Amino acid sequence: MHNILEVKNVVKQYGDYTALNSVSLNVPQGSIYGLLGPNGAGKTSLIRIINQITMPDAGQILLDGEALNPSHIKQIGYLPEERGLYKSMKVGEQCLYLAQLKGLSKDEALTQLKYWFDKLEIKGWWDKKIQELSKGMAQKIQFVVTVLHQPKLLIFDEPFSGFDPVNANLIKDEILELKKKGATIIFSTHRMESVEELCDDIALIHKSNKLIEGKLDDIKRQYRTNSFEVGILTANVEGLMYDLTQKFTVGQTQFKSLNDELKLEIQIGNATPNDLLQILTARGQVTHFVEKIPSAGDIFIKTVKEN
């Protein structure tokens, strides 16, 4: 698959501190790519280098096969984590200014702005000053400014922070629509549920190094432990436990349910789920049977703790 962005052995140092230690990434075209990592891992440093805000000390970055150069600024849309707008400037004027800085002509900018202001139902805000808007409203404007010049690569750093659930959902739908139209999206966040929901690919950066990269599903497969979460109603708990421990590793677990059943986590190793089910059905009524697939959050925590 074609990679729209290739980061090759990028190094960035601030004085004695190494922010990025030879990091390489490949972002496939048309994907939503989750850039994950704890605070201070080096995500923002990398994003700033991709946006040509700072220069790497070593390494190379290719956008669509070309070495990164100033003409690429127009092809990237960036929504920083630390974001804001001129408080005393009118919304419309401000959007026009920022669009023109990205290289749009005034007419192009007006056409695009009309489209987005209609779409997000914010037409009435044109002559308002930012200081008259709520934080969530200002965030919508920032989103519009980011996508206005129809960039092929979009970088969102914590895009949902500051949004209420309704608006967060609205922005999420817009992001998915942009993807459908062919844009590639790099998505840096701590919110694992949105990673789970949106991302096709992920990379995990920790302490200036990349630890994991790949398709989210592949990574999950790597991290699966063949464990099952089981709920069972049985009169003979001891008998059941005896049967299970003969063959599998068994532990207690917790999950939400309406029954007052026995809740177990069972690792089946090389056996099949059917082997487990046979034992269970022989001893009682199965109310719950789910494979424990590691979530992006589990993988994140596990990897960070191990390193």
Add this chain to the structure above:
Amino acid sequence: MSTLSLIIKREFNAKVRNKSFIVMTFLSPIIFAAVIALIVYVGSLKADVKQIAVHDESGVIKGELKNSDEYRYVDLSTVDLKTLRDSVTSEFYEGLLYIPKTDSLKALEKKVEFISNDSPSAGFIGSLENTIGQKLTYANFEGAKLDTAAISKATIDIDINLTKSTGEKSVKGLNEIKIGIGFMFGYLIMMFIIIYGNMVMRSVIEEKTNRIIEIIISSVKPFQLMMGKIIGTSLAGVLQFLIWAIVGVGLMMAGTAFFGVDASPTAGMSPEVMAAAEQNMGTAELYIREMWNLPIATLVVSFIVFFIGGYFLYSSLYAAIGAAVDNETDSQQFLLPIIMPLIVAIYIGFVTVINDPHGNIATAFSMVPFTSPIVMLMRIPFGVPVWQIVLSMVLLFGTFLGIVWFAGKIYRVGILMYGKKPSWKEIMKWINY
């Protein structure tokens, strides 16, 4: 439109549309004019005529004291001294001049009294002493049978004429006028740097606190943004200065018409020049000719060059400071080293240039890039060799390029640093980031 001109346009618009900017633009000349008008008005008020009672037992002085706008002398030698003292106490008279009867006039030297409950001005007492002293001296001359007319004729009052080696006549007080002109230009540059440098700094801090900075520099180079900001702000500043000048001149003319204040060139002259002018009707022309002899073209060209060089030098430092800090309060410690050279330059101008415009100190400080815009402009009216002006400009622009590069580095790193106040040491490290 290029990104730089977009930024300049936005900065300019943001400044001139700002309410406080508009208010300041039109209010300051009015306040300034109002203060001047008040001073002129108060000065032009006729003080009440003060009555001075004169009790002259010697009989020499009475009738010799001339009434003025301020003081009226009333001869009350016949009235009892005690009654007069009471009338001073009751404030009917401002004061009582008492000249006692003595054996000889010489004995009066320490005997004349002025009785008043206010403290009379030194000038008034001085003139009284002069008049009385002169009168008594002449009375003594007459007593000694000396020819007072001959003495008057023999008295010599010196008034030194100033002439140049070319034989051209010169006017007194020209030094003050020259420093005045130089000072005006130098002061203008300093005020401009402080007012608009601060404005650049505030606008950088605003972008940082608004958190719009990262959005903008993902589209433009930080250096472009910094330069656009400095240029846009300075254009707004030039506009404001022009409006001040126009409104100022307008108000001055209105004031002149209204108060009938003498706004002719002689108004600001020192008393010596005024006296000279009275004696010699050609002095006014001399004065005007001297003004035209000033290196006006050099002054104007130098003003523009030093103004641009000095302003960019300092305002890029202001921008760097704005980038390094999170709020205006934190900027104070960094501002001091910037303000210091400006203040030093003004003092050098006041103290050194006026006394010795071509001395070592004045020359040195007119070369040092941080003080040269002010000190050199103060020196130019006194005539500075062209090579010195050119060297100073070269030094200024060389340093200016270095400082803008340096400030650009700090700016680039600083604008993305949130939430902490850096130390000087840390800022220096940013150069290598």
